[in-house]
Amino acid sequence: MTAEFAGNQQLIEILYLVASVLFILSLKWLSAPSTARRGVLAGEIGMVLAIAGTLLHHGIVDYKWIAIALVLGSGIGVPLGLVQMTAVPQRTALSHAFGALCVTLVGTSEFYLRTPDVPRFMMAVLSMEVILASLTFTGSLMAAGKLQEVLPQRPITYRGQNFVNLGVLAIAIVVAVFLVLHPGAKELFPIMIVVPLIFGVLMIVPIGGADMPTVISLLNSYAGLSAAAMGFVLNSKLLIIAGALDGSSGFILSVIMSKAMNRSFTNVLFGAFGQVQASTAGAKEDKVVRSATPDEAAGILAAANRVVVVPGYGMAVAQAQHKVRELYDALTKRGVDVRFAIHPVAGRMPGHMNVLLAEADVPYDKLMEMDDINSDFPQTDVALVIGANDVTNPAARTDQSSPIFGMPILDVDKARTVMVIKRSMNPGFAGIDNPLYYLDRTLMLFGDAKSFVNSIVHELAGNTH
Amino acid sequence: MTAEFAGNQQLIEILYLVASVLFILSLKWLSAPSTARRGVLAGEIGMVLAIAGTLLHHGIVDYKWIAIALVLGSGIGVPLGLVQMTAVPQRTALSHAFGALCVTLVGTSEFYLRTPDVPRFMMAVLSMEVILASLTFTGSLMAAGKLQEVLPQRPITYRGQNFVNLGVLAIAIVVAVFLVLHPGAKELFPIMIVVPLIFGVLMIVPIGGADMPTVISLLNSYAGLSAAAMGFVLNSKLLIIAGALDGSSGFILSVIMSKAMNRSFTNVLFGAFGQVQASTAGAKEDKVVRSATPDEAAGILAAANRVVVVPGYGMAVAQAQHKVRELYDALTKRGVDVRFAIHPVAGRMPGHMNVLLAEADVPYDKLMEMDDINSDFPQTDVALVIGANDVTNPAARTDQSSPIFGMPILDVDKARTVMVIKRSMNPGFAGIDNPLYYLDRTLMLFGDAKSFVNSIVHELAGNTH
Amino acid sequence: MGSALIDGLFVFMLAGFIGFEVIRRVSPLLHTPLMSLTNALDAIAVVGAIVLVGEHKSNLSFILGMIAVVAATSNVVGGFLITDRMLRMFKSSRPTKP
């Protein structure tokens, strides 16, 4: 019996070891498109092995309810895996909430199962686990709500807000410290759940909808750290590894985003950046802009040799990616060299544009990273900006007073001709005017991205008849 | 007392954790010249912390002898750290031998301290540790001897050699299996040391002196693995980590070398490659080569705009690096653009040429890797080959029957003029003729690398007067 | 216990290192799939929840465990599904090698 038990235990551990290897390989293979799907497969096999191993666990007496829960979860998971590509940001936020919920609940159960017999270090890790997980839970729900526009996108700020928020967090930490010293005080435990839940909400209130991606990445990192803490509590190396991988992934993505926006973490979290939006908009009505019609635009594109398309948030909102693909096909058929310039923070999520264009079957080797394409703009006949704004704003290079000064941008203004599809002269996410629109070689193409591109495609088709 | 003991134990573990982090950072920082010295510092601090932690170990009763041993070891270490750069290959081999000796002795002590009370898995790991370490010990000594030319460089082969060698290794493995099943049979343990010691010698006998670098890397990898196995035995994570890092490092370097020579591991270990040397040499006397004197060579170099120097094993043997540096200075002063093309297996050790030229103060940004410089040869006025042969042999590109066919080479033959400094028409390490020498645009500069370069430098100095 | 903590710290340190090295090298092209994949992997927390349900040590732990399994499983299934869906979309214009 004991031998069998030990053997079982060892088998489980070995399965977990193999699963860990597969998880690491999964992320490693994700680094390039050619191996990425193999990465997903490795992750899936690792997950199956880990779950299978867990079911061998000696203490398990009841498989029925586990099966029910797994089926129920899969039932919810499938639709969450089939959402539209444009809904991916809020889906990601929602799944962070689910992950954090799981960690919070497991942490809570572990506490009540073990109290008052909880060693100090264990209690410290457990506190960290539930505090991080519960603030991630409500924070992610809020973020999902803002992205789905169920909640107001606009940041809500008031005086002393940071002070209040940090005060709330401090309560949770004080309770945690007390519990570490007196792990028997189980009536205090709920406070350590509820207070961070409140903090999670308060934390997101002052952050603008458009800053959500950075926040989501940061919450991703928290979710990973809380899972790793859970690994310490359950003494599971697999969980520690998965948590550490997730934690570093979220952290790195937030750093990449902050860098590409030339902002600091603190600025994102406490800056209420989106607020500027209203103030500077609508000025400078005196400068002249030149606009063009779809058939003029089609003519210019048809006459070009090299075209670079710069997609932005507006393309995503208008769901114009499929029309853009038609435009790409039409121009390529005419022998025009068409490539896409992807700014790291174009859209509202890291890699947002890549996924949308891939969805529309644009070959990924036509999607160029900023550093690779910037030197090509001077040799480009037409730069076609579709619903992008901030990521093309030359003020970032030249105007020291601009809030986006220093942010690396796509050097669209160096192309021979620039055409910009957007609905109005309204600013983008950063809320500032774009000098690009007033250049002599810039033509504004006013209209919704999807319908305007559609018109161009029609004109091009007409011309070939 | 127990609390103090536990506290001590925990402090030791934490010091080991910090040391592990520092070891990893050490290798990470070594990746680029700008951070490399910081890497060494990190490694040193990690080592000091680890040793300091070990001295806190509760069981230690006697510090005097530890101090004596540390001082003695340092006394041997200092001269080993001050050898000539040209002696680095044999020094490296010798230090592998020392490392393996340490692991063998510790493994042996652990066995006799614990027998017959050794669990099976522990005995298995222990056997792996001592087998690997003792074959690495004698193997490395043999390699050092061949490199220092104390032992004959030439491979010694006979029929059925591989069969004999593998048979010897098999004895050790059989004894190991028996010991795993009967860990009390302590009279068998010495066999498990002595037999691999013999195997280590036999293993190196059939390998040519020039194949030693690959073998050294492989032995490096074994040394690392045996240290990791020792970590399992002593339950020390720090040792496991250091061993795994060392093991993967040796393995990767051997793979890089084998690839750059277009050969497989098996071929290196069982191929007795160096033997070919004698057979093909000395043929093809009928073809015409053109040779030149130092003053002719100096004239051509002085008239050039772009010169690429290709150093090889001959430069190392002749210790010509300082003269080469003088040549570099003289030409640079005249406005000639001089760069160095470094083939990954030029010389007799990975990175051999880089270290020698760095020793002579050649700036490392003038040292170009093969892939970066190969496209520049057609625009190069003079390619000056100094004691290199195989790594410039165009037969690798064209002659399917050549033993080095498929090995990536420096495309020296595409330069406008090629000048080759070597003492004779003898072949290099691979023992094959080099068609490069018979090209119309090739000039042979016969002589010892050091004195020939010296003459060129004198001519150049004379010309400026 | 203290030793388990240190063991855990070793693993955490090493895995964090791997995370940084590996993820820094993920092509920006794939940052969105990266987010959903790490999400799915992180849902490995389901193993802790499964044990709670299976052991049924208390009603509280059973009920919380059930909810936790459902939540985490939805992440596992949804995360892998959407990652693979996204990756299937990425196509090269060059024909792939046979």
Add this chain to the structure above:
Amino acid sequence: MGSALIDGLFVFMLAGFIGFEVIRRVSPLLHTPLMSLTNALDAIAVVGAIVLVGEHKSNLSFILGMIAVVAATSNVVGGFLITDRMLRMFKSSRPTKP
């Protein structure tokens, strides 16, 4: 014991992974110093030998331990020394940033 084995395997696996990721990226320029540095680091085996000498559990273990400490220490000292000597030789022709 079995659990210590698995713990060790986890650490070995993770460290091996780091080794591959980190060392694959070492510039070929520095492959010789890399060999001597890993050599010095590997001499961490000295900690095992120090314990043997210090505990003095048997004469055999003491004597073998002494030799082992001497051998490993010479690697530590010699390895770091020569690595640093080599690295000090590498100089760029561009002036370094202040």
